Amino acid sequence: MALTMYRLSVPTFVHGFGVLGKLLDKAEAHANETGLSLDDLVNARLTADMLPLSGQVQRASDTSKGTIARLTDLQVPSFPDEEKTFSDLRERIAKTVAFLETVRLADLDGSETREVTLNFTKLKMTLSGEDYLLKFVLPNFYFHLTTAYDILRHKGVPVGKADFISLS
Protein backbone atom coordinates (compact mmCIF):
# COMPACT_ATOMS: atom_id res chain seq x y z
CA MET A 1 0.00 0.00 0.00
CA ALA A 2 1.46 3.40 -0.89
CA LEU A 3 2.08 6.18 1.61
CA THR A 4 -1.23 8.00 1.26
CA MET A 5 -3.36 10.10 3.58
CA TYR A 6 -5.69 7.09 3.76
CA ARG A 7 -2.95 4.58 4.64
CA LEU A 8 -1.65 6.85 7.40
CA SER A 9 -5.05 7.39 8.96
CA VAL A 10 -7.77 4.75 8.58
CA PRO A 11 -5.69 1.52 8.78
CA THR A 12 -3.57 3.10 11.53
CA PHE A 13 -6.68 3.83 13.58
CA VAL A 14 -8.29 0.44 12.97
CA HIS A 15 -5.04 -1.30 13.94
CA GLY A 16 -4.74 0.90 17.04
CA PHE A 17 -8.27 0.11 18.18
CA GLY A 18 -7.45 -3.58 17.74
CA VAL A 19 -4.49 -3.09 20.10
CA LEU A 20 -6.70 -1.17 22.55
CA GLY A 21 -9.29 -3.96 22.51
CA LYS A 22 -6.63 -6.55 23.34
CA LEU A 23 -5.33 -4.38 26.18
CA LEU A 24 -8.89 -4.27 27.58
CA ASP A 25 -9.09 -8.08 27.27
CA LYS A 26 -5.92 -8.47 29.33
CA ALA A 27 -7.14 -5.94 31.87
CA GLU A 28 -10.43 -7.79 32.23
CA ALA A 29 -8.70 -11.17 32.62
CA HIS A 30 -6.39 -9.66 35.25
CA ALA A 31 -9.33 -8.12 37.13
CA ASN A 32 -11.17 -11.44 37.11
CA GLU A 33 -8.11 -13.21 38.52
CA THR A 34 -7.20 -10.67 41.18
CA GLY A 35 -10.54 -9.20 42.19
CA LEU A 36 -9.49 -5.74 40.98
CA SER A 37 -12.64 -3.74 40.26
CA LEU A 38 -13.28 -3.16 36.56
CA ASP A 39 -15.25 -0.03 37.40
CA ASP A 40 -12.22 1.34 39.25
CA LEU A 41 -10.09 0.55 36.23
CA VAL A 42 -12.44 2.45 33.88
CA ASN A 43 -12.00 5.49 36.14
CA ALA A 44 -8.28 5.03 36.82
CA ARG A 45 -5.97 7.90 35.90
CA LEU A 46 -2.29 8.80 36.29
CA THR A 47 -2.94 12.06 38.08
CA ALA A 48 -6.04 13.90 39.30
CA ASP A 49 -6.32 16.29 36.36
CA MET A 50 -5.71 13.79 33.55
CA LEU A 51 -8.45 11.84 31.80
CA PRO A 52 -9.19 8.34 33.11
CA LEU A 53 -9.04 5.16 31.02
CA SER A 54 -12.54 5.84 29.66
CA GLY A 55 -11.48 9.33 28.56
CA GLN A 56 -8.44 7.96 26.74
CA VAL A 57 -10.65 5.59 24.75
CA GLN A 58 -13.16 8.39 24.03
CA ARG A 59 -10.46 10.80 22.85
CA ALA A 60 -8.84 8.14 20.64
CA SER A 61 -12.29 7.57 19.12
CA ASP A 62 -12.86 11.30 18.60
CA THR A 63 -9.37 11.85 17.20
CA SER A 64 -10.01 9.24 14.52
CA LYS A 65 -13.52 10.50 13.71
CA GLY A 66 -12.36 14.12 13.72
CA THR A 67 -9.70 13.24 11.18
CA ILE A 68 -12.32 11.97 8.76
CA ALA A 69 -14.58 14.96 9.48
CA ARG A 70 -11.77 17.42 8.69
CA LEU A 71 -10.19 15.59 5.75
CA THR A 72 -13.26 14.37 3.84
CA ASP A 73 -16.80 15.44 3.01
CA LEU A 74 -18.27 12.43 4.78
CA GLN A 75 -20.91 12.65 7.48
CA VAL A 76 -19.29 11.57 10.74
CA PRO A 77 -21.28 10.09 13.63
CA SER A 78 -21.28 11.74 17.05
CA PHE A 79 -20.87 9.51 20.10
CA PRO A 80 -21.70 10.96 23.54
CA ASP A 81 -19.04 10.31 26.20
CA GLU A 82 -21.21 8.12 28.39
CA GLU A 83 -19.06 4.99 28.71
CA LYS A 84 -18.97 3.68 32.28
CA THR A 85 -18.07 -0.01 31.96
CA PHE A 86 -15.62 -2.18 30.03
CA SER A 87 -18.51 -3.33 27.91
CA ASP A 88 -19.33 0.31 27.11
CA LEU A 89 -15.69 0.96 26.13
CA ARG A 90 -15.72 -2.05 23.81
CA GLU A 91 -18.92 -0.79 22.22
CA ARG A 92 -17.40 2.67 21.67
CA ILE A 93 -14.41 1.04 19.98
CA ALA A 94 -16.65 -1.20 17.86
CA LYS A 95 -18.84 1.73 16.73
CA THR A 96 -15.77 3.77 15.86
CA VAL A 97 -14.15 0.96 13.87
CA ALA A 98 -17.45 0.23 12.08
CA PHE A 99 -17.55 3.86 10.97
CA LEU A 100 -13.87 3.91 9.93
CA GLU A 101 -14.44 0.82 7.81
CA THR A 102 -16.94 2.76 5.69
CA VAL A 103 -14.21 5.23 4.67
CA ARG A 104 -12.69 4.55 1.25
CA LEU A 105 -9.23 5.37 -0.09
CA ALA A 106 -10.74 7.84 -2.57
CA ASP A 107 -12.53 9.76 0.20
CA LEU A 108 -9.13 11.11 1.28
CA ASP A 109 -7.83 11.89 -2.21
CA GLY A 110 -6.24 15.33 -2.29
CA SER A 111 -6.65 15.85 1.45
CA GLU A 112 -2.90 16.60 1.79
CA THR A 113 -3.58 20.14 0.65
CA ARG A 114 -7.06 20.58 2.12
CA GLU A 115 -7.26 23.53 4.50
CA VAL A 116 -7.96 22.37 8.03
CA THR A 117 -9.08 24.76 10.75
CA LEU A 118 -8.70 23.71 14.36
CA ASN A 119 -11.03 25.46 16.75
CA PHE A 120 -10.31 24.04 20.19
CA THR A 121 -10.45 26.20 23.32
CA LYS A 122 -6.68 26.25 23.61
CA LEU A 123 -5.75 25.73 19.99
CA LYS A 124 -7.05 27.73 17.09
CA MET A 125 -5.16 27.54 13.80
CA THR A 126 -5.37 26.71 10.12
CA LEU A 127 -2.98 24.21 8.56
CA SER A 128 -2.72 21.84 5.60
CA GLY A 129 -4.30 18.40 5.75
CA GLU A 130 -0.85 16.84 5.69
CA ASP A 131 0.44 18.89 8.63
CA TYR A 132 -2.78 18.22 10.49
CA LEU A 133 -2.40 14.46 10.02
CA LEU A 134 1.33 14.27 10.80
CA LYS A 135 1.70 16.88 13.51
CA PHE A 136 -1.67 16.72 15.24
CA VAL A 137 -3.57 13.52 14.53
CA LEU A 138 -0.88 10.85 14.78
CA PRO A 139 0.79 12.19 17.96
CA ASN A 140 -2.66 12.66 19.49
CA PHE A 141 -3.96 9.22 18.56
CA TYR A 142 -0.84 7.47 19.87
CA PHE A 143 -0.90 9.69 22.96
CA HIS A 144 -4.29 8.32 23.99
CA LEU A 145 -3.41 4.72 23.12
CA THR A 146 -0.17 4.93 25.10
CA THR A 147 -1.79 6.64 28.06
CA ALA A 148 -4.48 3.94 28.18
CA TYR A 149 -1.62 1.39 28.26
CA ASP A 150 0.27 3.41 30.88
CA ILE A 151 -2.83 3.61 33.11
CA LEU A 152 -3.25 -0.17 32.91
CA ARG A 153 0.46 -0.77 33.68
CA HIS A 154 0.27 1.68 36.55
CA LYS A 155 -2.69 -0.27 37.97
CA GLY A 156 -0.76 -3.53 37.77
CA VAL A 157 -2.27 -5.07 34.64
CA PRO A 158 0.38 -7.42 33.17
CA VAL A 159 0.57 -6.01 29.66
CA GLY A 160 3.90 -5.56 27.90
CA LYS A 161 5.37 -3.73 24.95
CA ALA A 162 4.56 -6.65 22.67
CA ASP A 163 0.86 -6.02 23.38
CA PHE A 164 1.28 -2.41 22.28
CA ILE A 165 3.46 -2.98 19.23
CA SER A 166 1.32 -5.61 17.56
CA LEU A 167 2.73 -6.69 14.22
CA SER A 168 0.45 -9.64 13.55
Added chain:
Amino acid sequence: MALTMYRLSVPTFVHGFGVLGKLLDKAEAHANETGLSLDDLVNARLTADMLPLSGQVQRASDTSKGTIARLTDLQVPSFPDEEKTFSDLRERIAKTVAFLETVRLADLDGSETREVTLNFTKLKMTLSGEDYLLKFVLPNFYFHLTTAYDILRHKGVPVGKADFISLS
Protein backbone atom coordinates in the same frame (compact mmCIF):
# COMPACT_ATOMS: atom_id res chain seq x y z
CA MET B 1 6.51 18.26 1.60
CA ALA B 2 5.19 15.02 0.10
CA LEU B 3 4.32 11.94 2.12
CA THR B 4 7.66 10.15 1.89
CA MET B 5 9.54 7.73 4.12
CA TYR B 6 11.82 10.67 4.96
CA ARG B 7 8.97 13.04 5.88
CA LEU B 8 7.39 10.43 8.14
CA SER B 9 10.60 9.66 9.97
CA VAL B 10 13.35 12.30 10.25
CA PRO B 11 11.23 15.48 10.66
CA THR B 12 8.83 13.56 12.92
CA PHE B 13 11.70 12.53 15.18
CA VAL B 14 13.34 15.96 15.23
CA HIS B 15 10.00 17.57 16.08
CA GLY B 16 9.37 14.97 18.78
CA PHE B 17 12.75 15.56 20.39
CA GLY B 18 11.96 19.28 20.39
CA VAL B 19 8.77 18.50 22.32
CA LEU B 20 10.71 16.25 24.71
CA GLY B 21 13.27 18.99 25.34
CA LYS B 22 10.52 21.46 26.21
CA LEU B 23 8.93 18.94 28.58
CA LEU B 24 12.30 18.61 30.32
CA ASP B 25 12.52 22.43 30.57
CA LYS B 26 9.14 22.54 32.30
CA ALA B 27 10.10 19.69 34.61
CA GLU B 28 13.33 21.44 35.57
CA ALA B 29 11.54 24.74 36.23
CA HIS B 30 8.96 22.91 38.36
CA ALA B 31 11.69 21.10 40.31
CA ASN B 32 13.49 24.38 40.95
CA GLU B 33 10.29 25.96 42.24
CA THR B 34 9.10 23.09 44.41
CA GLY B 35 12.34 21.47 45.55
CA LEU B 36 11.43 18.21 43.79
CA SER B 37 14.67 16.30 43.14
CA LEU B 38 15.70 16.23 39.49
CA ASP B 39 17.59 12.99 40.10
CA ASP B 40 14.41 11.40 41.42
CA LEU B 41 12.61 12.62 38.31
CA VAL B 42 15.21 11.05 35.99
CA ASN B 43 14.55 7.73 37.74
CA ALA B 44 10.78 8.12 38.08
CA ARG B 45 8.61 5.42 36.53
CA LEU B 46 4.91 4.51 36.38
CA THR B 47 5.38 1.02 37.77
CA ALA B 48 8.35 -0.98 39.05
CA ASP B 49 8.97 -2.95 35.86
CA MET B 50 8.65 -0.09 33.38
CA LEU B 51 11.54 2.07 32.22
CA PRO B 52 12.11 5.35 34.07
CA LEU B 53 12.17 8.78 32.42
CA SER B 54 15.80 8.27 31.38
CA GLY B 55 14.90 4.98 29.70
CA GLN B 56 12.05 6.61 27.77
CA VAL B 57 14.46 9.21 26.37
CA GLN B 58 17.05 6.53 25.55
CA ARG B 59 14.52 4.32 23.76
CA ALA B 60 13.11 7.28 21.78
CA SER B 61 16.71 8.01 20.72
CA ASP B 62 17.36 4.40 19.77
CA THR B 63 14.04 4.07 17.94
CA SER B 64 14.96 7.01 15.73
CA LYS B 65 18.54 5.85 15.13
CA GLY B 66 17.43 2.27 14.52
CA THR B 67 15.03 3.52 11.86
CA ILE B 68 17.90 5.08 9.93
CA ALA B 69 20.09 2.01 10.47
CA ARG B 70 17.41 -0.29 9.05
CA LEU B 71 16.13 1.93 6.23
CA THR B 72 19.38 3.38 4.86
CA ASP B 73 23.01 2.39 4.28
CA LEU B 74 24.24 5.15 6.59
CA GLN B 75 26.58 4.53 9.50
CA VAL B 76 24.60 5.17 12.69
CA PRO B 77 26.26 6.22 15.97
CA SER B 78 25.90 4.12 19.09
CA PHE B 79 25.15 5.91 22.36
CA PRO B 80 25.61 4.00 25.64
CA ASP B 81 22.68 4.28 28.05
CA GLU B 82 24.57 6.13 30.76
CA GLU B 83 22.38 9.20 31.27
CA LYS B 84 21.88 10.00 34.96
CA THR B 85 21.00 13.71 35.04
CA PHE B 86 18.76 16.15 33.18
CA SER B 87 21.86 17.55 31.57
CA ASP B 88 22.78 14.05 30.35
CA LEU B 89 19.28 13.59 28.92
CA ARG B 90 19.53 16.87 27.05
CA GLU B 91 22.90 15.82 25.66
CA ARG B 92 21.48 12.48 24.49
CA ILE B 93 18.67 14.35 22.72
CA ALA B 94 21.11 16.85 21.16
CA LYS B 95 23.44 14.09 19.88
CA THR B 96 20.48 12.20 18.43
CA VAL B 97 19.08 15.28 16.68
CA ALA B 98 22.55 16.22 15.37
CA PHE B 99 22.79 12.78 13.78
CA LEU B 100 19.25 12.90 12.36
CA GLU B 101 20.03 16.25 10.75
CA THR B 102 22.75 14.60 8.67
CA VAL B 103 20.16 12.32 7.04
CA ARG B 104 19.01 13.48 3.60
CA LEU B 105 15.72 12.86 1.80
CA ALA B 106 17.51 10.75 -0.83
CA ASP B 107 19.00 8.46 1.83
CA LEU B 108 15.53 6.99 2.34
CA ASP B 109 14.59 6.74 -1.34
CA GLY B 110 13.08 3.35 -2.07
CA SER B 111 13.08 2.31 1.58
CA GLU B 112 9.33 1.53 1.40
CA THR B 113 10.16 -1.83 -0.13
CA ARG B 114 13.46 -2.48 1.63
CA GLU B 115 13.42 -5.73 3.59
CA VAL B 116 13.72 -5.08 7.31
CA THR B 117 14.55 -7.83 9.77
CA LEU B 118 13.78 -7.28 13.43
CA ASN B 119 15.84 -9.36 15.81
CA PHE B 120 14.75 -8.41 19.31
CA THR B 121 14.56 -10.98 22.11
CA LYS B 122 10.77 -11.05 21.99
CA LEU B 123 10.23 -10.02 18.39
CA LYS B 124 11.87 -11.62 15.39
CA MET B 125 10.36 -10.98 11.98
CA THR B 126 10.95 -9.64 8.49
CA LEU B 127 8.74 -6.93 7.04
CA SER B 128 8.76 -4.17 4.42
CA GLY B 129 10.31 -0.80 5.21
CA GLU B 130 6.87 0.77 5.00
CA ASP B 131 5.28 -1.65 7.47
CA TYR B 132 8.28 -1.27 9.75
CA LEU B 133 7.92 2.52 9.75
CA LEU B 134 4.14 2.64 10.15
CA LYS B 135 3.49 -0.34 12.43
CA PHE B 136 6.65 -0.43 14.51
CA VAL B 137 8.59 2.84 14.45
CA LEU B 138 5.87 5.45 14.78
CA PRO B 139 3.86 3.70 17.54
CA ASN B 140 7.13 3.00 19.35
CA PHE B 141 8.50 6.52 19.05
CA TYR B 142 5.26 8.10 20.25
CA PHE B 143 4.99 5.48 22.98
CA HIS B 144 8.25 6.65 24.56
CA LEU B 145 7.43 10.35 24.11
CA THR B 146 4.00 9.90 25.67
CA THR B 147 5.30 7.77 28.52
CA ALA B 148 7.93 10.42 29.31
CA TYR B 149 5.06 12.95 29.43
CA ASP B 150 2.91 10.61 31.53
CA ILE B 151 5.76 10.08 34.03
CA LEU B 152 6.15 13.86 34.40
CA ARG B 153 2.39 14.37 34.83
CA HIS B 154 2.28 11.54 37.36
CA LYS B 155 5.06 13.26 39.33
CA GLY B 156 3.13 16.53 39.38
CA VAL B 157 4.97 18.47 36.67
CA PRO B 158 2.47 21.01 35.27
CA VAL B 159 2.67 20.10 31.59
CA GLY B 160 -0.43 19.93 29.43
CA LYS B 161 -1.57 18.53 26.12
CA ALA B 162 -0.53 21.75 24.37
CA ASP B 163 3.07 20.98 25.37
CA PHE B 164 2.81 17.57 23.76
CA ILE B 165 0.97 18.58 20.59
CA SER B 166 3.24 21.38 19.55
CA LEU B 167 2.21 22.93 16.25
CA SER B 168 4.51 25.92 16.26
